[in-house]
Amino acid sequence: MSFRRTRKNYVKSSIQTKDLVKYVGEGLLTSEGEKWKKQRKMMQPAFHKKQLQNLLSGMQSTIVEEYKKIKPEQAIDVYPILNDLAFQTVVQSLFTTAARPDEMERLQYITEANQRVLVRELRQPYLSWWFKVSGTLRKHTKLSEEARDILKRIVNERKDSGARYDDSLDMLLETRYDDGKGMTEAQLIDEILIIFTAGHETTSNALTFTFQLLAKHPQWQEKIVEESLELEDSDLMHRVSSSKICQQVLEEAMRLYPPAYFIDRVNVTTDSFNGMTFKPGCNLLFSVYEIHRHPNCGRMQKPLNRNGLQMVGYPIRHNIFRLGLDHANVLVIILRCLK
Numbered sequence: 001m002s003f004r005r006t007r008k009n010y011v012k013s014s015i016q017t018k019d020l021v022k023y024v025g026e027g028l029l030t031s032e033g034e035k036w037k038k039q040r041k042m043m044q045p046a047f048h049k050k051q052l053q054n055l056l057s058g059m060q061s062t063i064v065e066e067y068k069k070i071k072p073e074q075a076i077d078v079y080p081i082l083n084d085l086a087f088q089t090v091v092q093s094l095f096t097t098a099a100r101p102d103e104m105e106r107l108q109y110i111t112e113a114n115q116r117v118l119v120r121e122l123r124q125p126y127l128s129w130w131f132k133v134s135g136t137l138r139k140h141t142k143l144s145e146e147a148r149d150i151l152k153r154i155v156n157e158r159k160d161s162g163a164r165y166d167d168s169l170d171m172l173l174e175t176r177y178d179d180g181k182g183m184t185e186a187q188l189i190d191e192i193l194i195i196f197t198a199g200h201e202t203t204s205n206a207l208t209f210t211f212q213l214l215a216k217h218p219q220w221q222e223k224i225v226e227e228s229l230e231l232e233d234s235d236l237m238h239r240v241s242s243s244k245i246c247q248q249v250l251e252e253a254m255r256l257y258p259p260a261y262f263i264d265r266v267n268v269t270t271d272s273f274n275g276m277t278f279k280p281g282c283n284l285l286f287s288v289y290e291i292h293r294h295p296n297c298g299r300m301q302k303p304l305n306r307n308g309l310q311m312v313g314y315p316i317r318h319n320i321f322r323l324g325l326d327h328a329n330v331l332v333i334i335l336r337c338l339k
């Protein structure tokens, strides 16, 4: 029997529901069950195409501003630029022009610092005592409080001003649960912190890998430019949704270098895979990276389009990022069994 094809047998692990909650609170990414369902239903409209359309031109100007930092004909590390670009784009889509640069700089610092310490906590669980006694956890929980204060000020200023920007903050303030009530201030702040955390590093990693691949495969840069010129006269939403080559390049980059390279879940009842049995409560880490490259995952191995775009990627054997997990059916890495 393979992993049961039912999502009900899996719940989020304590990485999301405890470790991350310390820094971003309990919202879409970090909640489970009924709470998650309720939040998801209420926030769904924020990600609707029509809502995204409102945000596009603001996003475009942010991107143009950030791109100015890239000097042509010079070797540069694009990661810091794309990292800023991803952060500023999230800021722009949430708060349009209402955000103060000094506060946003601080928010970016806090989001990144907390992400770094979370990764350390996960990679070095044997040092958890040290993180406590050295004051590291206290320091970062305080930073989270500071981020909350910044966000509270922005939210209250928006409420008091009565101004409308048609941005994600307006949408989050206006959206309602089934009983007609809106989110509490604390819930709203949690969701905003989560959007910053979930949307920032994933996007900057995806863009950085895409740039790296495009640098190595300039023919695809040319194709993207050609496509963009063909669509130049149409409106922005049409250009974004019709940029097929650009989309395929992004998808191929994320197939090869998935920014969220594993997904973790805990099994509720006994489960088995490939002759291994997992008692309830095992932390199961599904390696997206391996799945995307596994020869038996047929759909993933087929070229994404008739242009043969898969050639953008590296053959598995020559890939420097290969982790050495070359067994025929490594789909799962089991970190630790709790029982």
Ligand code: HEM
Pocket (backbone or CB within 6 Å): 028, 029, 040, 090, 194, 195, 198, 199, 200, 202, 203, 206, 258, 259, 260, 263, 264
């Ligand atoms: C290339 C970029 C991105 C990648 C690869 C990515 C990947 C993922 C993955 C794998 C999950 C599922 C996590 C799990 O359930 O264990 C997730 C959830 C989520 N992501 Fe992203 N993400 C990206 C960009 C964004 C952006 C830009 C935002 C917000 C502006 C965002 C907000 C969220 C939220 C709120 C959730 C939780 C959704 C839910 O549980 O209903 N993500 N993302």
